[in-house]
Amino acid sequence: MSATRTLATARRVLRQLAHDPRTIALLLLVPVLLTVLLYYVYADDRELFDRIGASLLGIFPMITMFLVTSIATLRERTSGTLERLLSMPLGKADLILGYALAFGLLAVAQAALATGVTIWFLDLDFAGSPWLLLLIALLDALLGTALGLFVSAFAATEFQAVQFMPALILPQLLLCGLLTPRDTMQPVLEAVSNVLPLSYAVDGMNEVLRNSGVTGDLVRDIAIVAGSALLVLLLGAATLRRRTP
Amino acid sequence: MMNSAAGPAVHADGLTVVRGGRTVVDGLSFEVPRSTVTGLLGPSGCGKTTLMRAIAGTQAKVTGTLDVLGHPAGAAPLRSRVGYVTQAASVYTDLTTRQNLEYFASVLGLPRAERRGQVERALADVDLTSHADALAGNLSGGQLSRVSLAVALLGSPELLVLDEPTVGLDPVLRRDLWGLFHRLAAERGTTLLVSSHVMDEADRCERLLLMRAGRLLADGTPDALRARTRTRSIEEAFLRLVDTARDGDGEGDKGGKNEKTDTEETR
Ligand SMILES: Nc1ncnc2c1ncn2[C@@H]1O[C@H](COP(=O)(O)OP(=O)(O)O)[C@@H](O)[C@H]1O
Numbered sequence: 001m002s003a004t005r006t007l008a009t010a011r012r013v014l015r016q017l018a019h020d021p022r023t024i025a026l027l028l029l030v031p032v033l034l035t036v037l038l039y040y041v042y043a044d045d046r047e048l049f050d051r052i053g054a055s056l057l058g059i060f061p062m063i064t065m066f067l068v069t070s071i072a073t074l075r076e077r078t079s080g081t082l083e084r085l086l087s088m089p090l091g092k093a094d095l096i097l098g099y100a101l102a103f104g105l106l107a108v109a110q111a112a113l114a115t116g117v118t119i120w121f122l123d124l125d126f127a128g129s130p131w132l133l134l135l136i137a138l139l140d141a142l143l144g145t146a147l148g149l150f151v152s153a154f155a156a157t158e159f160q161a162v163q164f165m166p167a168l169i170l171p172q173l174l175l176c177g178l179l180t181p182r183d184t185m186q187p188v189l190e191a192v193s194n195v196l197p198l199s200y201a202v203d204g205m206n207e208v209l210r211n212s213g214v215t216g217d218l219v220r221d222i223a224i225v226a227g228s229a230l231l232v233l234l235l236g237a238a239t240l241r242r243r244t245p
Numbered sequence: 246m247m248n249s250a251a252g253p254a255v256h257a258d259g260l261t262v263v264r265g266g267r268t269v270v271d272g273l274s275f276e277v278p279r280s281t282v283t284g285l286l287g288p289s290g291c292g293k294t295t296l297m298r299a300i301a302g303t304q305a306k307v308t309g310t311l312d313v314l315g316h317p318a319g320a321a322p323l324r325s326r327v328g329y330v331t332q333a334a335s336v337y338t339d340l341t342t343r344q345n346l347e348y349f350a351s352v353l354g355l356p357r358a359e360r361r362g363q364v365e366r367a368l369a370d371v372d373l374t375s376h377a378d379a380l381a382g383n384l385s386g387g388q389l390s391r392v393s394l395a396v397a398l399l400g401s402p403e404l405l406v407l408d409e410p411t412v413g414l415d416p417v418l419r420r421d422l423w424g425l426f427h428r429l430a431a432e433r434g435t436t437l438l439v440s441s442h443v444m445d446e447a448d449r450c451e452r453l454l455l456m457r458a459g460r461l462l463a464d465g466t467p468d469a470l471r472a473r474t475r476t477r478s479i480e481e482a483f484l485r486l487v488d489t490a491r492d493g494d495g496e497g498d499k500g501g502k503n504e505k506t507d508t509e510e511t512r
Pocket residue numbers: 245264265269287288289290291292293294295296
């Protein structure tokens with residue numbers, strides 16, 4: 001592992017994005033606009049808006065970073081740049097951490113904007129610290145990045161890569177507690193939702209919504225999201241091979 | 246260290262590669278001498294890319310002996326000493342030419358102070374200085390493949406493995422590139438292995454490896470090949486060797502006997 005190569009990779013990924021301002025604008029603005037839309041949809045039910053708004057802040061980073069990373073790394077695989085990089089003195093960890101750093105940075109910007117607008121303009125009442133929201137959003141984005149990197153190994157085309165989004169993310173979305181609280185779900189579904197990482201990101205966001213301090217549940221939620229991200233990153237690393245058939 | 250610097254750049258013995266369940270490189274034995282331009286010629290699908298990937302250390306399921314610069318192919322110390330240019334340009338089309346080079350220079354671990362100079366030299370080598378700040382995606386196919394080549398020149402690798410670098414280029418550019426290859430060999434002592442499926446490129450090379458269907462047909466200088474097969478062009482020589490190999494196949498099927506058959510025929 002080398003800090004120079006990791007930083008160079010992160011910088012390269014960000015430079016690629018800089019040539020694509022439309023993607024950056026979409027990444028940053030879509031979550032904000034959707035939250036504003038939600039605000040008007042639930043104009044009559046502030047409590048519901050608070051709960052769903054907080055949950056969404058935990059969901060956006062994962063979805064967007066999943067999409068961006070799966071396409072970006074699929075391109076690396078199909079364009080031959082991955083083969084080239086792995087024939088050079090680049091460690092797999094350098095590549096993966098470079099991606100995680102670049103997209104993590106982007107996720108922080110995205111989450112900061114969405115959180116800021118939600119708190120200051122839409123008056124969502126968070127009892128806890130906005131920094132905790134950012135932390136959860138960041139870990140969540142890393143989880144999305146890790147999943148995207150992992151599935152790109154199983155997609156031959158960009159069509160296939162985007163189809164992994166409904167396959168991997170939608171079930172998590174349905175079961176994460178956004179639609180109905182997890183403890184009121186049918187027991188089998190609740191058990192499934194208990195092993196899906198997005199559930200803990202959403203729980204974490206709601207924990208910050210309701211409590212001013214750092215609760216034990218929050219620590220557990222954060223640890224689970226971070227642990228899942230790390231685990232999937234390692235799985236992603238295993239799909240990078242210097243020698244291919 | 247002494248003999249690793251003196252030995253051939255590439256040494257293969259009984260080199261075999263299996264791809265998709267088929268043996269696509271079959272018992273090759275050859276050497277690539279240092280500081281030469283060696284051509285790897287053969288029709289499309291004969292296994293040139295597979296062989297180059299094996300030398301670059303990116304090919305799985307390689308058996309037999311394959312030593313590169315005194316190390317087994319793909320060994321970690323080779324990763325900055327061997328430059329490999331794939332058949333399709335492998336660069337980032339959403340970066341400029343210079344940004345591509347700067348990134349790969351950092352990946353190669355070139356000291357920060359040397360990076361700028363190396364990047365400028367590589368740009369000049371492939372004659373793309375005037376397109377340094379163009380988005381790679383906006384370049385023509387020929388320019389893009391030269392960006393890919395420039396990446397491989399960074400850090401002055403001792404061995405350059407170039408997969409069909411001149412195919413599809415206009416004749417002037419092609420001549421210029423072959424000029425560059427010979428300059429690299431003569432002035433920087435670089436060893437170049439250059440593949441092509443176009444037989445007229447044979448005379449640009451000091452030595453030739455002629456391949457067909459995963460086997461080595463012949464190994465030598467273009468002149469020696471023509472003399473040996475009593476032909477005037479490498480294309481004719483190739484055909485003669487194919488016929489010879491085919492006749493020889495009747496006697497029983499053993500891998501790696503092609504060269505022997507050649508010598509018997511041309512005696
Ligand atoms: N990824 C692959 N999986 C299985 N077989 C392959 C693969 N790539 C190439 N081949 C086969 O290997 C043989 C040699 O291919 P290649 O090395 O690309 O030849 P060349 O570069 O001389 O055109 C061909 O028959 C080709 O069909």
